[in-house]
Amino acid sequence: MTRITFDRRGAAVLFGALALAACDGSDNPFKPELGFIAGTKENQQIGVVVNSTEHALTLFQLGDPSQTRQVSLGSSSLITPVGLSIRGTRAAVPLGNAASVAIVDLEGQKIERFFILPGGNLTGSAWADDRSGLVANTVADYVGRFSLDQAGDTVKARVQVAPAPTEIVMAGDRAMVVSGNLDDNYNYIGNGIVTALDPATLKVLGTVTTGGKNSASAALGPDGLLYVLNTEDYVKESTVTIIDPKTLQATATVGGFGTGAGKITIDRSGLAYVSGFFTGTLVWNTRTRQFVRGTDNPVCAKTTSGACRGAFDAQADENGMLYQVFFGSRDYAPRVFVYRPGSFQLADSLSAGQGPSSIEIRKF
Amino acid sequence: MRRSVLVLLLLVLATATGARAQFPAEVRGRVTDRATGAAVPGARVEVTGGGIETAAAPDGRFLLRGLLPGVREIRVAAPGFGERRLTVQAENGRSLWLPVELEPAPVALEGLRVVATRTEAGATVLDRARIQASGARELGELLRDQGGVTVTRRGGPGSPATVSIRGSGAGEVLVLVDGVPINSLMSGEADLSTVPLEAIERVTVLRGAQSARYGGRALAGVIAVETRRPASGELGARVESGSWGERAAALSAGGRRDVGGAALSGLASGxxxxxxxxxxxxxxxxxxxxxxxRLNADARLWSALATGALEGVRGEVRARLEGxxxxxxxxxxxxxxxLDARQEQRRGSAGLSARSTMAGTDWRATLDAQxxxxxxxxxxxxxxxxxxESVAVNGFGGSLSAGRRTGDFGLTAGVEARELRFTSTMLAEGSPDRQGVRAAWVQGEWSRSLTGAWTLEVASTLRADRSSLLDGTQLSPRLGVSLGSPRLAAHLSAGSAFAPPSLADQFFQEGVQARPNPALRPERVRMEVEGGVEARDLPLGPVRLGAEASAYRADVRGxxxxxxxxxxxxxxxxxxVHRAGWEGSALARFPLAHAEVRGGVAxxxxxxxxxxxxxxxxxxPRWTGNASAATEVLGVRGEVAAxxxxxxxxxxxxxxxxxxxxxxxDARLSRSLLMGAWRGEVGLTVENxxxxxxxxxxxYPYPGRSWSVSLRVRRESHRTEASGDLSTNHPEP
Structure with a gap:
């Protein structure tokens, strides 16, 4: 007589296998018809990296990071992208000094079309709906609206906003435009300003001043509040100003974010990841307003000398894994570092092209 | 209007001296020393632009065959003598006698940094005949077809042009005009579009590490430009018109006369x-x-040059003024x-150089201000x-050298100094406002004639540079060995070179998207190894062949x-940076057909x-190449270059x-003209x-197909003398 016994590990494996079997074929979102951006069967998430110096987007599968695709954005040295926004399977990539925005078909890995905003430098963008989006001209101080249905390529619908707009975040039915409030020589005029727009009419709904200078990035928390990162001057400590998009009131400004912080993202649990090239990534809980990882122990990949590699962007996937972008330096190659959830222990590092400056993680 | 000009030009080109049968003429002659009457063996005798050349025999006699009937310029040159250009009327099937007397005039290379009196192994020399035959307007256009040389231009005619040699940056090539550097102190780069060619006698391209002779910035090569000095009385003019509203005019006048046993010459050109x-x-x-x-691409250039020289048996003094x-x-x-960005550049320099031989020692001194x-x-x-923004640089420099040759050995040593003062709104506060460079060098040469007309030469140079903007002393050694005969040559060299950071690299006023780096080190090639072989004028039936190839390894540190x-x-x-490569080129001349084919790859x-x-x-670019073919039919010379x-x-x-x-x-058609005492050339150039x-x-797109027409006329006092020789058709003695 054979006696069947289960130890604790065997039970876990069996349970896991049964659970997977139960999921398979019923709730699996895997869409192989999407091709590369369908991801792998086990992990459908895709990382989209903006390569500033290489003028490209690099796509990788989180389930198999060795699989990458690159989309060229053009050869001009004026093409200096630093961010993107994604809607459906399309990405809007402002091309920096090239003063245009590329609409990239991520499924086909090709550029669908360009929109031109003559003169200036385009950085921030946001999709208003499936067919139209907004883009900020940081030199000419306006936001333009493009539509995939418009006849010509020149963006004619524009609205003046506070000086040096760099980021646009959709908060419900309004677009929140973050401006550094800098003059033509990039000197501070005053604290940063957030301009609320109606994305359909481009009507200015109001403005609110942040609690710090050189406001450069913002993210919407699960609490519906807008968290605006004030970079300051790369010497003074960076801060985060919390703004209610509905009332346009700045409710608080929090310090302690190190120097030169340039990007903020917030995951579904409310953890804010604030990245800076001098500090790595700090983790701050928007619910408790406490640092999980502060300047004394930032999330970073150490150099051979024990110093932190800086970070340009960091975003968590749906499992809480943190993907952190290192732009590269003279002595260290650009990488995307991967950290485990909770412990933020370094788990992996990926190559994702030259000069990576931004990352988005999506499931298509 | 443009069409009528073209039609007129084509008519001129078509008016060759008739369709009647033409038989080549030949020119015989003898080259002698005017001072002693002795023969000048080895003197180079060539038909300008015609691909026909020879060397004088030990008794000074020469023979040029295959000249198409018409007006031809004969160029005669020999080491230690002043060059002569003689105009002859080559007649159908006739043999002409041309005695040539050369003035003793030891070659004196001008300038602060030039210390050699012979052509560097592997160098490319573009003389006046080749410059004029190219149809190039300025230095950038002239150099773009040279092997291993890449010219980067930001648009059409008149736009800035920089040069790269063997994959270098533009700041790693030193460009000298009569020995005075024209590289911008701010960027380290030289804008070749600011060097018009009408007053240029010779351009020498030296590839590879050259700091041992030329100091800083000669990391990948040197472009040495020498302005003209008149060999005789002359009066010349050139007009040009072309696409994109291009108009140009140039005038030159020069004279030469004997003053108490010395020759006084002067030339002014604009x-x-x-x-x-x-x-x-x-x-x-x-x-x-x-x-x-493409808008806002207009350009306007003025240039002027005045030179004067007093040449005696014992030496020479030369003065020069350029703007x-x-x-x-x-x-x-x-x-x-x-639509509104503008740039204005002005450059002026004055120079004085002297050369004298005293007690067997050759002394040279230069002074210049810029x-x-x-x-x-x-x-x-x-x-x-x-x-x-603006920048202004004022400077002066000088050099003194002494050279002596004993038997097979030669030793030359010299010192140089240059002082620059500058102001610029582009530099950050606290930036330096002066640069002082002091240098000393010594060069030893040994040469030995071997059997079979072969000569072995070994040259070693060591130079030390100190700059007020750099720490320490930059030492640049170079050792070269060459083995050559009149038809074959090989060379091998090893050396190091450096290029200092430019002012903009170190002290640029920090801007929105640029930041200087005061901690930059000079770029350095620690050990460049280069070797090359060359074959010249090899006869193969009716064809004369030439070929050369060189290879190098020149890693750049920093x-x-x-x-x-x-x-x-x-x-x-x-x-x-790892840097290595090779260049090869070949030339085939067909003297009887008056044709020439060239090609090169790098x-x-x-x-x-x-x-x-x-x-x-x-x-x-990893690969660059060039090819050209030229021929002369019915007095019209045609060339296609790619x-x-x-x-x-x-x-x-x-x-x-x-x-x-x-x-x-590009394509070019040209035809020589003879109008009384004047000779000239009319040309049509089609680019792209x-x-x-x-x-x-x-x-930064280049323009599409464009054209230009030019007319050059010149009257020389030597012309009458040479024509007289021929019109009487001297019997051969």
């Missing part, structure tokens, strides 16, 4: 050129396609065009704030390249050597977005013959 510059270009598809005009004034629009890239100014302004740039940081602020930094591997970046450095620029990377360390290779072809879309740099 050149004016203007170009409207706007041209249509193909708009990239993603920018809407079609065509758009260039350039004003032009800066149209920007096609993505960010600017002033460079530049202004850049744009009240409404497409990107960033309006700017109005090449200064700009790279963006995480804020997209660009900053220069030192990067180690490969330059310039790859990042550090742990981070890899692959070819941006905008350094050049190839290979694939270029545009982003550091990335193979993405590489620029496609391109071929461009196949009307290809091309650009070395992305977003």
């Amino acid at each position: 050149e004016w050129r203007t170009v409207r510059g706007d041209f249509p270009f193909a708009v990239p598809v993603f920018r809407g396609g079609g065509s758009a005009p 260039v004034d350039v004003e032009r629009g800066m149209p920007g890239s096609i993505v960010q065009p600017s 002033r460079q100014t530049a202004a850049f302004h744009d009240p409404a740039p497409a990107l960033g704030a309006p700017y109005d 090449m200064i390249l700009w790279f963006p940081d995480f804020r997209f602020v660009w900053q220069p930094d030192n990067f180690d 490969f330059a591997d310039v790859e990042y050597a550090g742990p981070v970046l890899s692959g070819q450095v941006a905008y350094r 050049r190839y620029v290979g694939e270029r990377r545009v982003a550091p360390g990335s193979a993405l977005n590489t620029l496609d290779p391109y071929w461009l072809a 013959l196949l009307d290809r879309d091309a650009a070395m740099l992305v977003d």
